[in-house]
Amino acid sequence: MLRYMTAGESHGKGLVGIIDGMPKGVKVEKIDFDTILKRRLAGYGRGGRSKIEGDKVEIISGVRFGLTLGSPIALLIRNIDHENWSHLMETDPPRPSSIETIDLPRPGHADLVGALKFDTGDIRDIIERASARETAMRTAISVPARSLLTALEIDSVSFVLQIGSVKASIQRNSSIETLKNAMTATGDAFLTPDSKAAKKWKGLIDKALAEGDTLGGITETRFVGIPIGIGNFMQWDKRLDARLAYSLMSIPGVRAVEIGEGIELSGKSGSAARDIIKYSNSLGYTRKTNFSGGLEGGMTSGQPLVIRCYMKPIPTLKRGKTIQLRTHSEKAVRYERSDAVA
Amino acid sequence: MLRYMTAGESHGKGLVGIIDGMPKGVKVEKIDFDTILKRRLAGYGRGGRSKIEGDKVEIISGVRFGLTLGSPIALLIRNIDHENWSHLMETDPPRPSSIETIDLPRPGHADLVGALKFDTGDIRDIIERASARETAMRTAISVPARSLLTALEIDSVSFVLQIGSVKASIQRNSSIETLKNAMTATGDAFLTPDSKAAKKWKGLIDKALAEGDTLGGITETRFVGIPIGIGNFMQWDKRLDARLAYSLMSIPGVRAVEIGEGIELSGKSGSAARDIIKYSNSLGYTRKTNFSGGLEGGMTSGQPLVIRCYMKPIPTLKRGKTIQLRTHSEKAVRYERSDAVA
Amino acid sequence: MLRYMTAGESHGKGLVGIIDGMPKGVKVEKIDFDTILKRRLAGYGRGGRSKIEGDKVEIISGVRFGLTLGSPIALLIRNIDHENWSHLMETDPPRPSSIETIDLPRPGHADLVGALKFDTGDIRDIIERASARETAMRTAISVPARSLLTALEIDSVSFVLQIGSVKASIQRNSSIETLKNAMTATGDAFLTPDSKAAKKWKGLIDKALAEGDTLGGITETRFVGIPIGIGNFMQWDKRLDARLAYSLMSIPGVRAVEIGEGIELSGKSGSAARDIIKYSNSLGYTRKTNFSGGLEGGMTSGQPLVIRCYMKPIPTLKRGKTIQLRTHSEKAVRYERSDAVA
């Protein structure tokens, strides 16, 4: 029902998003964007850029007096430091004759493949859009969707489950409220209900920062209150598990997506992995366990929906040696130093 | 470019698939379907149904003298045992008055959620389509797509990496040819290049069969020869990693999808996880490692594309206790025994 | 909600269609297909092929005891004369060395453009799929959709409004029932409520047949009972008028699509073209006129939905002069005679 597109370069004028298909009458207010974007920037050890971001969302359309109109919602986030970059990212011609180009492709990024695919000698043409800066707009676009979930009395929580090699200890049966309270106690810097893990992560991150290194991690999201039967097994592309994997794997850096206890289950026997059905007049159908993460047959089962993202460490480090980049148009360029090469 | 839909019930007349968007002139022959469908049924310890399947594909359209026409390819697999089931799965009315219904929902399947979503008192209405039998048609539909890869000189191999708790030992740098040869030596019963693992799996499976139990597992697929730059980071839904996750997570039983060494990377530091770029005149751009599984920035990097599926054990076991199923239309049905409940 | 794909060549094994997204519990029976396909072939002056068609639909999936399952419905129509053509349309290799090819492109068909686009020297590769034979499957696929309309108490009628230069006289305010009765009286050969027009058309068609000529025409479809508000103006691609135009213009030979009195309105003033709103407790909102054909703002207004297709005459006639066809691959072929050229 909902669809969205984003646009915008990392150091261009700003980011734009359109979310289409929202029902009418859902509460969407400016403060919700501010809150979530501020939280996005609070992560401990985050890159320096975040300090100057201070993103503000302007709602251009689709909302009237704090309620959705049912029309497309357009959002705009100005890049507040754009003026520092405008000589490099001007939309209007001409291209200055002496502009600084980027010709050192970083490993593990879109840099090299993008330069080859789009046949450019200036990697800035690639990285401005491939940048994770784009997720600021995705975060903003999530606000109307979150409001819709709230209106449907679906509650959710997302937290960090692991950083580097240290995994947080989270109870499978904790309520959303308990988890949220524990996260508030831990603070936005670590977004986890496990304050002990947070302390260890702080140490790991400090060490990584000192060494110019980065760390991978795992996130988990849980939803409760989703009606039974969302998604459909009748055709492959309608399964909700598949659609969730599509969305989550599209986040830069996410390299694996797991539903429920999917990875653990792959090593188990069926007798130890089944979610036995229970019925009571008060609760209706429930399950004794939730290995399936709330998704059975590509549909929501009414149990908590649990999904995990495995994120690789950001591969941006210090510089290294020399290489020649050759684009399709055969313009060989000699790069002086790059850690991208050996 | 390619899209497909499947249709068909497990005990109905048959399975139908249409694959649309194939280019003209690609070699597609009947024997390719027979080979792959036979292989699909050769798995050691597979359920009894496979013995009677003996699926044959009829190419209805889209192919002329063994070459694609560029038109939609329609495939038909008759269910050869349909006549045994026709009293239960007749398309024409009337519904017999005394037909046997299924009212014991199995845990971990679409049974219960499907019955509630589609509001039926006969779970057969659900399981006939939710059955993994549907993957027979997906397997068939893969044949033209595989032929297209072959025409593009893209080679690939899929194998079983793990069954239950026992993981095969596979070299990361093995060539596709080496892996295929090793798989041939091991035989179609286990589809793995590691014959030692195959032996252990045989023991695990024999034990599980004896106990009426099942086992989960992991598969890995590798592609080599993919051109650089397939997929796109410009909009979230164009990333190839996301599209692959969408497709693979739609396979019944798959509960996690991993690109390259995604899960391992989530626990590592960036300095240990980067694929350093190399360049040589003979090979062009390559990488020293392939942690990213051939996908950088949602695009193919030219390195081998590596992707894994984590499959839960089939939850179909023996029967258990009693429960009442209530569909939306409030028709309560008393079930005699079910392992679905407790 | 509903989507479909068709497949099949005109002289291949048959036609296949899959319609996906049907709700569960809608009545779909074999006889409905037979009736509508028989009617499709009853048109007066139709080409000779229709005499041998005698199409029968086999429902392969999606229907159980005459009711939809909610799963994809697959339909199969065997080409009953395929065996006469199998030497030309075999799916399996090899291609016979001495096969008769088609190298005379007919004007106004896909022949020439298709041969150039798909770079083939045998126009049969093109015309087998481009043939209007494909509409037999579209007709079959309409049956479940029609049943859904019936279940929603939406009634409809389609009739021929004009053949050649002679237009039928149809009352704008006639009820669907009146129109259907008049059509039954006229007979399936002309599918029109105006028996006088039918007589004139018989004369026109007889003359055209005698001269080896063909005739264009116009069809009209009316729906009553559609709920208010189907379709949406919020984004361009959700408007129902646009979606209807998409569907109808995709029918081979249709060269214009009109909503309501669209063409007439383009020559009028606003004061003469407005559908004044009325309200009564018994009928709710109605309109004094229905110039807009039941669509306002891309949504159904509750008034009868009226849509017309303008179909060009089939351009297949007798043969003419000589031309050389050159495909992209530069294989020049000398054609002996063709009316395609001058």
Next chain:
Amino acid sequence: MLRYMTAGESHGKGLVGIIDGMPKGVKVEKIDFDTILKRRLAGYGRGGRSKIEGDKVEIISGVRFGLTLGSPIALLIRNIDHENWSHLMETDPPRPSSIETIDLPRPGHADLVGALKFDTGDIRDIIERASARETAMRTAISVPARSLLTALEIDSVSFVLQIGSVKASIQRNSSIETLKNAMTATGDAFLTPDSKAAKKWKGLIDKALAEGDTLGGITETRFVGIPIGIGNFMQWDKRLDARLAYSLMSIPGVRAVEIGEGIELSGKSGSAARDIIKYSNSLGYTRKTNFSGGLEGGMTSGQPLVIRCYMKPIPTLKRGKTIQLRTHSEKAVRYERSDAVA
């Protein structure tokens, strides 16, 4: 390949559009937007709103130094009179207690159906998005697409063919250049190559304005230089004629779409309607006539692509009588006067 979404209310903060899928390196400059938006407002007799529009497009993303990056292009048009309307169209809450609402539905607009569908007592919730103001963003979004056509050496012209009952006289074989020159001579107020028709239209429009009336009309667009074989007959939704009809019928007010001489052809015989194929070494394949408007079998034939839109007169006139509007939520509202009702 290209897709787009628009957003924005008529008196809100502005209009936003994202066009996704543009190739890299296409020239897109600010002046192109200014030129086309100025032209959009130059129509003789256009409503008063146009005088204050003076739309300026801000390119937010997707363009660097006048060339596309291959990333999504986001465009923003501020509604320069928004501050006059901000008390009615504020995005933030609260809704003022004494706000003026619109409760007189105009006939022939989305007003009534929209109010019922979205269940609102304030028709402003509907008309702000349903307004033809949205086409300002579509016009802007066309600029990158036009630049792409230019880069592909495809030339085009769009002109007014008819206003009210007076049709312009346009040569079918005129070159694009001739037509453009004649249009320039006539001026932007009428956008037609036929200056005599323009004079008559001025009289018609003056009369209509004096009477508070409006007029319908017809537009024609011609493209030359399109490569042979764009579009595809292999599946219904790939036909270019169908896709064009989808796009054009989505323009508010367009009630019929015609390819080539489609309407005329429907009244003719095949012998008078065929586009005979010619071949010459210098020109390749051409046609003696172009009844088919450059589309054969849903593909471009290489002949000029000709397409027409039939637009109804705007139904906004003076006010009339009294009616009660009842939304779904049963809040009856008494309207004082409306020409919508009788």
